[in-house]
Amino acid sequence: MNTIYPVVWSNNKVLLIDQTSLPSQYTLVEISRYEDMAKAIKTMIVRGAPAIGVAAAYGMYLGAKDIQTKEREIFLKELDKVAEILRQTRPTAVNLFWAISRMLKTAYETIGTVEEIKQILLKTAQKIQEEDLKTCQAIGENSLPILPKQPAKLTILTHCNAGALATAGYGTALGVIRSVWAANRLNRVFADETRPRLQGAKLTAWECVQEKIPVTVISDNMAAHCMQKGLIDMVVVGADRIASNGDAANKIGTYGLAVIAKMHHVPFYVAAPLSTVDFSLETGDLIPIEERDPSELYQIGNTVIYPDGVDYYNPAFDVTPAHLITGIITEQKTVKPEELITLKSEFSYQSS
Numbered sequence: 001m002n003t004i005y006p007v008v009w010s011n012n013k014v015l016l017i018d019q020t021s022l023p024s025q026y027t028l029v030e031i032s033r034y035e036d037m038a039k040a041i042k043t044m045i046v047r048g049a050p051a052i053g054v055a056a057a058y059g060m061y062l063g064a065k066d067i068q069t070k071e072r073e074i075f076l077k078e079l080d081k082v083a084e085i086l087r088q089t090r091p092t093a094v095n096l097f098w099a100i101s102r103m104l105k106t107a108y109e110t111i112g113t114v115e116e117i118k119q120i121l122l123k124t125a126q127k128i129q130e131e132d133l134k135t136c137q138a139i140g141e142n143s144l145p146i147l148p149k150q151p152a153k154l155t156i157l158t159h160c161n162a163g164a165l166a167t168a169g170y171g172t173a174l175g176v177i178r179s180v181w182a183a184n185r186l187n188r189v190f191a192d193e194t195r196p197r198l199q200g201a202k203l204t205a206w207e208c209v210q211e212k213i214p215v216t217v218i219s220d221n222m223a224a225h226c227m228q229k230g231l232i233d234m235v236v237v238g239a240d241r242i243a244s245n246g247d248a249a250n251k252i253g254t255y256g257l258a259v260i261a262k263m264h265h266v267p268f269y270v271a272a273p274l275s276t277v278d279f280s281l282e283t284g285d286l287i288p289i290e291e292r293d294p295s296e297l298y299q300i301g302n303t304v305i306y307p308d309g310v311d312y313y314n315p316a317f318d319v320t321p322a323h324l325i326t327g328i329i330t331e332q333k334t335v336k337p338e339e340l341i342t343l344k345s346e347f348s349y350q351s352s
Contacts, residue, residue, distance in 0.1 A: 004164035014054025034063030040072020041089040048166020049240040053095030057125035060103040075244040094241040132168035138331040140179030153187035154233040160251035161203035162238025172271040188214040196296040229232040239272040240286040246322030258324040271329040284319035
């Protein structure tokens with residue numbers, strides 16, 4: 001199995017896989033300043049809620065190490081400014097906010113010199129990364145008991161990319177698929193292309209090819225047809241933020257997929273770490289939805305594909321109501337959406 005790590009700490013800087021260049025080019029971007037990390041998150045060089053959290057944690061350290069003072073109070077005030085810049089990059093992915101909050105909490109609670117605080121912040125960022133990798137592997141393992149018994153080998157549909165590229169490695173939804181493949185229970189992956197940025201066609205398909213997992217790419221509007229023909233046994237998607245009642249925000253198009261799955265009696269699962277659950281929100285109505293530049297819709301490469309004079313609406317996410325979700329697969333266990341709140345005590349780092 002090829003190992004894909006989208007965020008790597010090396011020689012006092014961060015190396016990011018440039019996900020905007022895949023699959024045609026595999027390139028690494030070096031990040032040594034927090035301002036560049038903020039730009040990388042905003043422009044989706046690094047993307048996926050858990051990966052954004054890891055990147056933001058390193059961004060906090062990069063900002064901290066460049067603060068030139070030995071005075072604790074001045075240092076903490078400057079670190080707050082770094083945190084605010086990073087918070088402004090992507091509003092929907094809650095992992096961004098909890099990672100920043102965890103880094104700030106560490107800084108404020110660490111007793112010692114400014115230099116000692118900086119070193120603790122680096123260790124905390126590395127710990128966040130290590131924890132996420134273990135979490136994703138646990139999510140994959142926790143999916144095995146809830147798999148449909150028949151057929152013997154399953155065809156699983158997924159939307160967008162919730163794989164190694166979207167996490168510290170291994171993946172959430174694609175981590176489930178990796179575990180099902182390793183257990184010899186997987187027939188094939190169907191990957192929605194995921195308009196408008198095509199993360200399914202470009203990234204999920206690329207990851208599957210790297211590991212020789214059979215994958216079929218379909219356009220987003222083919223999902224209903226595939227379910228009607230009995231081609232799909234199960235749907236597994238990731239999430240960028242989940243409310244305490246189980247409503248889940250994921251890449252635009254996920255809600256429609258859940259409606260279709262319900263109609264065709266296909267189990268629909270969300271795979272996500274507890275760090276993606278925002279227990280402060282009662283319902284998904286309170287989840288902020290990022291709206292992105294309309295050029296993602298009307299332009300492919302340098303080619304404009306729509307006529308002049310039309311208007312555009314480009315929300316990056318939608319919210320799937322809890323009643324459409326069969327279960328939420330976490331690192332602790334798989335729960336029904338209404339049972340998610342029972343896991344609140346299992347996760348202590350929440351955004352303030």
